[in-house]
Amino acid sequence: MGHHLFPPRGRRGRDRDRALASLFVVPTVAYVAALILGPMVLAVAFAVSDVTVADPTFDWAGLAGIERALADPVFWQALLNTCVITSLTTSLAVVGGNVVARLMLARVYGRWLVRLCVLLPWVTPVTVSSVAWLWMLDSVYSPLDWAGRQLGLLGVGESVNWLGRPSTAMASVVAVQAWRLTPLTAVIIMAGLVSIPRNIYEAARVDGAGRWLRARFMTVPLTAPIVAVAGLFCAVFTFSDMAVVRVLTNGGPTHSTEVLATLAFRRGIDGGDVAQGAAVALFLLPVLLAATLTILGLVRRMVAR
Amino acid sequence: MLPSNLLSARLSRRRFVGGAAVAGVALAAGCAHEDDDTFGAVGPAEQFTPPTAKLSGTLRILAWSHFVPTYDRWFDGFVRRWAGQVGVDVTVDHIDLGQITTRVAAEIYAGRGHDLIQYVAPLPQFEPAVLDLTDLVREANRRWGPQLELCRRSSFNPATNRYFAYAPGWVPDPGNYRRSMWSKIGLPDGPSSWDELLRGGAEIRRATGVQLGLGMSQELDSNMVGRSLLWSFGSSVQDAEGRVTLDTPEAVAAVEFMTRLYRQAMTDEVFSWIPTSNNQGLVAGRLSYISNSISAWRTAQRSTPAIAADIDFLPALAGPAGAVAAHHLVHNWVIPKYATGAAAGQEFLLHYTANFAAATYSSMLYDLCAWPSRTPELATWLQRDPFRADPPGKLGLLVDAARWSADLGHPGTANAAVGDVAGSFVIPDMFARAARGEVSAAVAVADAAAQVRSIYARWRARGLVA
Numbered sequence: 001m002g003h004h005l006f007p008p009r010g011r012r013g014r015d016r017d018r019a020l021a022s023l024f025v026v027p028t029v030a031y032v033a034a035l036i037l038g039p040m041v042l043a044v045a046f047a048v049s050d051v052t053v054a055d056p057t058f059d060w061a062g063l064a065g066i067e068r069a070l071a072d073p074v075f076w077q078a079l080l081n082t083c084v085i086t087s088l089t090t091s092l093a094v095v096g097g098n099v100v101a102r103l104m105l106a107r108v109y110g111r112w113l114v115r116l117c118v119l120l121p122w123v124t125p126v127t128v129s130s131v132a133w134l135w136m137l138d139s140v141y142s143p144l145d146w147a148g149r150q151l152g153l154l155g156v157g158e159s160v161n162w163l164g165r166p167s168t169a170m171a172s173v174v175a176v177q178a179w180r181l182t183p184l185t186a187v188i189i190m191a192g193l194v195s196i197p198r199n200i201y202e203a204a205r206v207d208g209a210g211r212w213l214r215a216r217f218m219t220v221p222l223t224a225p226i227v228a229v230a231g232l233f234c235a236v237f238t239f240s241d242m243a244v245v246r247v248l249t250n251g252g253p254t255h256s257t258e259v260l261a262t263l264a265f266r267r268g269i270d271g272g273d274v275a276q277g278a279a280v281a282l283f284l285l286p287v288l289l290a291a292t293l294t295i296l297g298l299v300r301r302m303v304a305r
Numbered sequence: 306m307l308p309s310n311l312l313s314a315r316l317s318r319r320r321f322v323g324g325a326a327v328a329g330v331a332l333a334a335g336c337a338h339e340d341d342d343t344f345g346a347v348g349p350a351e352q353f354t355p356p357t358a359k360l361s362g363t364l365r366i367l368a369w370s371h372f373v374p375t376y377d378r379w380f381d382g383f384v385r386r387w388a389g390q391v392g393v394d395v396t397v398d399h400i401d402l403g404q405i406t407t408r409v410a411a412e413i414y415a416g417r418g419h420d421l422i423q424y425v426a427p428l429p430q431f432e433p434a435v436l437d438l439t440d441l442v443r444e445a446n447r448r449w450g451p452q453l454e455l456c457r458r459s460s461f462n463p464a465t466n467r468y469f470a471y472a473p474g475w476v477p478d479p480g481n482y483r484r485s486m487w488s489k490i491g492l493p494d495g496p497s498s499w500d501e502l503l504r505g506g507a508e509i510r511r512a513t514g515v516q517l518g519l520g521m522s523q524e525l526d527s528n529m530v531g532r533s534l535l536w537s538f539g540s541s542v543q544d545a546e547g548r549v550t551l552d553t554p555e556a557v558a559a560v561e562f563m564t565r566l567y568r569q570a571m572t573d574e575v576f577s578w579i580p581t582s583n584n585q586g587l588v589a590g591r592l593s594y595i596s597n598s599i600s601a602w603r604t605a606q607r608s609t610p611a612i613a614a615d616i617d618f619l620p621a622l623a624g625p626a627g628a629v630a631a632h633h634l635v636h637n638w639v640i641p642k643y644a645t646g647a648a649a650g651q652e653f654l655l656h657y658t659a660n661f662a663a664a665t666y667s668s669m670l671y672d673l674c675a676w677p678s679r680t681p682e683l684a685t686w687l688q689r690d691p692f693r694a695d696p697p698g699k700l701g702l703l704v705d706a707a708r709w710s711a712d713l714g715h716p717g718t719a720n721a722a723v724g725d726v727a728g729s730f731v732i733p734d735m736f737a738r739a740a741r742g743e744v745s746a747a748v749a750v751a752d753a754a755a756q757v758r759s760i761y762a763r764w765r766a767r768g769l770v771a
Contacts, residue, residue: 052767053410054434068759073752139574139582140589157514163577250523253576254737269410270728272430272721273763 040285046278053272065279075280077255078263082239082284085174085259089238092178094231097185104190122183130247133176137162137248166256169249173257176248177238184237185230192226193219225298232295239291240284260284348666349682351383352659353390356652363394364646364653367408367419370399371668372600379667387656393649402525402580406728413641420646421653425476425634426525426727427459427712427719432469432769435639439468441651445658449676453707456675458718459635464547464771470637473658474665474672477706478529478633480619481587481601482594483612486515495594498623499537499562502594506570509593517570518592520578520733521563521740527578527733528713529631530596534559535732536631536715537624542726542757545716547771549761552754555626560739560746567740576737588612598633599700603669606693614695620702621709632710636672666691670700673707721769722761731756 050061069075104115121129136144139161148154162172196219204214242261245251251258251266260283268277366384371377381397388395398419400408405424412418413434428435442460446452456472482495486509496502506517520527535541538559544550567575574582583595588605590612595601605613621630640650657664661674665683669692674680687700694700714723726732735753739746764770 050767052430052433053414054431055767056414072756134579138585139577140585140591159574161572161574161577164573164575169577249577250579252522252737253573254734254741254743266729269407271725271760272410272728273725274414276763 043278043281043285046275047282049275049278051274051278053269053274056274061275065275066282068276069279069283074255074258074263075260075283078251078258078260078280079283081170081255081257082259082261084170085177085245085257086235086238088174089177089181090231090235092174093181093185093234094227096178096182097189097230097234098227100182100186101190101193104186105193118186119183121180122187126180126241126243127247129180130176130244133172134163134248137172139164163249164253166253169253169257173245173248176244177241180244181234181237185227185234188230188233189223189227192223195226196222225301228298229295232291232298236288236291236295239287348379349662351386351663353387354656354659356391356656358648358652360391360393360649360652362646362649363396364388364421364649365419366395366397366421366423366650366653367405367412368397368399368423369402369405369425371671372598373603373668373671376664376668376671379663383657383660383663384653387653391649391652393646395649395653409639413643416643418641418643420640420644421650422639422641424637424639426637427470427635427714427724428637428639429462429469429719429769430721430724430728431639431641432462432465432467432721435469435641436644436647437467437469438471438640438651439466441471441654442468445471445473445655445676448655449658449678451676453675453677455632455707455710455712455715456635458712458714459632460637461718462720462769463718464720464769470639471654472636473638473654473661473675474636475632475675475710476598476634476672477703477710478533478596478598478630479702479706480594480622481583481597481599481616482619483515483587483590483592483615484617485615486513486593495617495619496622497619498628499534499566502622503562503566503570506566506594510570513593515591515593516572516574517566518578518583518586518595519563519566519571519575520582521567521575521737522578522733523730524578524580524733526580526583526597527736528727528730529633531563531732531736532631532711532713532715533596533621533629534563534624534736536629536711537622537626538562539624539626541716542732543714543717543723543761547714547717547720547722547761549754549758551757552751556750556754557746558625560736560749563736564740564742564746573741576741587616596630599669599671599703603671603692610695617699618702620706628709629711629715630709631715632712635712636675670703673703720764720771721767722757722764725760725764726757729756729760731760 045058047065048060048062050059051057100118104111104118108114136142139159142159142162144162145154145159148160149156149158154160160168162168200218201214204218240261242259242265245257245259245262246265249257251262260280264277264281267280268274368380377399384395384397402425409422409424409428409431413431442452453475456475460470460472461468480495484493484495487493487495487505489512490505490508492501492505496505502517510516519530521531535556538555540551540553540556540559542549542551583592583597584601584604586592587595587601588609599618602613602616605616621628638654640647644650658674658676658679661676661679662682665672665674665680666686670686670690673683677683684704687703689697690700713719713727731753735749738744739749744752761770
C-alpha cells in the first residue's frame with residue numbers, strides 16, 4: 001500500500017498558488033504592455049492623426065492618412081513585395097532549416113564547429129550582416145562576380161549587378177533573408193527532432209518500416225507542428241524586417257524591393273510625416289496578428305498533446 | 306614574469322632613453338603621416354572674437370562624418386580650442402551622413418538630444434521644432450556682407466518668413482570626367498552640354514565598355530543629377546512661388562533624354578546607386594563621367610594618382626534652357642527648440658563662419674563659404690591647389706561655381722515639401738521608371754507630378770508651404 005508523497009492541497013492552497021502565479025506573470029504583462037501594446041496603440045492613434053516629426057501635437061485626421069496610403073501605387077507595390085519576400089524566404093528557410101537541423105544532429109567530428117558556423121548568421125546583428133552582403137553584391141567589387149569571372153561564368157570585366165535589376169535585387173533580398181533566418185528554423189526544428197522518443201523509431205524498425213516509411217508516417221507528422229512554428233516565426237521576422245531591404249537596396253530599383261516597413265520609415269521619418277508612416281505600418285498589423293494567433297494555437301495544441 | 310634584476314639588466318637607462326627616442330620619432334612619423342593627408346599644406350590661422358555675452362554650461366554638437374577625414378580632425382580640435390576660450394563644455398559626435406535625418410527625427414520627437422545639429426541638405430521638414438535663426442543670419446550678414454543666394458534659399462522659408470537653419474557653407478557638384486577617354490573621341494575638354502554627354506558617353510561605352518555614372522536610385526546624388534537635368538531642360542519641381550510645375554512638356558523631354566542616356570551610355574548599375582558608387586566607379590576606372598563633388602578625385606589622388614591626374618572637372622552641362630547644376634551639399638545647422646545650449650550654439654556658429662577659411666582648407670577645398678568675404682584666398686587656392694593637384698589649376702572652374710549652381714528648391718526656396726519630395730526620392734524614381742521602360746516618359750512625369758502635388762497639399766495644409 002502506498003501513500004501520496006505530496007498530499008492533495010486544499011482550496012486555500014490552490015487559491016494561494018493562483019495568486020502567486022498571477023504575481024509572477026505581472027512583470028511579463030507590464031513588459032508587453034509597455035514595449036509592445038503601448039507602441040501598437042500609439043501607431044494606430046498616429047495613423048488617424050496629423051502628427052509630424054516636428055509637430056507632435058495630436059489632431060484628429062480621421063481616415064485621411066489611410067485613404068492616402070491606399071491611393072498610393074507604391075503602397076500596393078510594397079504590400080505585394082512584402083508578401084512575395086515573406087513567402088519565398090519562409091519556404092527557403094524551412095527547407096534549409098530541415099536540412100541544417102539534420103546536419104547539426106549528424107554524428108560527425110567537429111559537430112560543435114558545424115553548429116557554431118550554422119548559428120553565426122543568426123547571432124550577427126542584422127545591419128552588420130546586411131552591410132557585409134551589400135559589399136558581396138557590389139556592382140564593382142563583388143567577390144561573387146569575381147568568382148563567376150574566374151569560373152568563366154562571366155566575361156572579363158562583366159558583373160551581374162545584383163542590386164541594379166528588379167529580379168536579381170529581389171532574389172538578393174530573399175537570399176539574404178533566408179541566409180539570416182535558416183539558423184533560427186534549424187534550431188527550432190532540431191529541438192523538435194530531438195524530442196521524438198527513439199524507442200518509437202526502434203519499434204517501427206523492428207516492425208519492418210524502412211527509412212521512407214519512418215520519415216513519412218513518423219518524423220513528418222511528429223515534427224509538423226514545430227516546423228509550422230519555425231515557419232511562422234520566420235514569416236513574422238521577414239514580414240516586419242526593414243534592415244535588410246534598407247541596407248541592400250533601399251527599396252530600389254524603382255520600388256521593386258520596397259516593403260511596407262521601409263515605406264513606412266521613408267514616409268514617417270525621412271519625409272517627416274509620422275501620421276502617413278503609421279498609416280502604412282498599420283497594414284503590417286493584421287498579418288502579424290494572424291501569424292501570432294496561429295503560433296499560439298499551434299503551441300497550445302503541442303502542449304495539450 | 307621576469308625578475309626585476311633581470312629586467313634592469315636588460316633595460317639599462319641608456320637603452321631606455323634610446324628606445325624612448327626611437328619611439329618618439331616613430332610616433333612623430335605616425336602623426337606626420339596622418340597630417341600628410343593634406344600633403345603637408347598648412348592652413349590659415351584661426352581667429353577668435355570674444356562672444357557678445359558670457360557663455361557657460363554645455364553644448365552638444367552632432368555633425369556628419371565628413372568625406373574628407375582631415376576636416377573632422379580639424380573640426381574637433383577647432384571646437385575644443387573655442388570651448389577652452391569661452392568656457393563652455395562642448396562635446397562633438399560625428400555620425401554617418403545616411404543616419405543623420407533619422408537621428409534628427411528621433412531627437413526632435415523625443416525633445417532631447419544635441420543642441421546643435423549639422424546636416425548637409427536642407428531640413429525644412431523640421432521647421433516647427435527648431436529655432437528661428439533670423440537674428441543669427443542677420444548678424445552674419447552685418448559682419449560679412451550678404452549670404453550666398455543658394456545658401457539663403459536652402460535655409461529660409463518665405464511662407465513662414467523664418468530661417469529654419471543656418472547655412473554657412475556649401476559644396477558644388479561639378480562634372481568629373483576622364484580626360485584620356487574623352488580625348489579619344491575628340492572631346493579632350495569633356496562634354497559641355499547634355500547632348501555632347503550623350504554622344505560622347507555612348508561612343509566611349511561602345512568603344513571601351515566604360516559607362517557614364519548618373520544615378521537613378523533612392524539616394525542623394527541621384528536626387529541632385531535629376532534636378533540638374535530638369536532645370537537644364539526648363540522644368541522644375543516648383544516655381545519661384547512654390548507652386549508645383551513638374552507636369553510639363555519640358556519635364557517629359559528631360560525624362561526622354563535620360564532614357565536615351567541610359568540606353569546608350571549606361572547600365573542598370575545606376576539603379577542600385579549609393580552615395581559612394583560614383584566615387585568607387587571613377588577611381589576604379591569604370592566610369593567616364595560622374596556628377597559629384599571633388600571627393601572622388603581627392604580619394605584617387607592618394608589611392609590611384611595616375612587616375613587622379615586623368616580626372617578633370619566641368620561646370621554645369623548646357624541644355625535647351627540653360628546650364629544649371631544642383632549643389633552637391635549645403636550645410637544646414639539647426640538648433641532644436643529643446644536645446645539648452647542654444648546661445649552657445651549660435652555663438653559657435655558665428656565663430657565657425659568667421660573661420661570658414663580654415664574649414665575650406667581643412668576640407669581640401671571641398672566646403673565653400675556662404676559668405677565669400679570669409680575666404681578671400683579661395684580663388685588663389687582653387688587656381689593653384691595647395692594639395693598637389695596635377696595640373697595645379699584643375700579646380701579653377703569652381704571660382705564661379707555659385708553662378709551655375711542652384712539649391713534644391715530652385716527656382717523657389719527650400720520648404721518642407723521640397724524636403725519631403727527629396728526624402729521620398731520622387732524625381733530619381735520618375736527618371737528610373739521611364740529609363741527602365743516600365744512606363745512612358747509622359748506617364749512617369751504625370752505620376753511623379755501627382756505624388757509631388759499630394760506632398761505639397763499636405764504641407765500646405767500645415768502652413769509650411771506658400
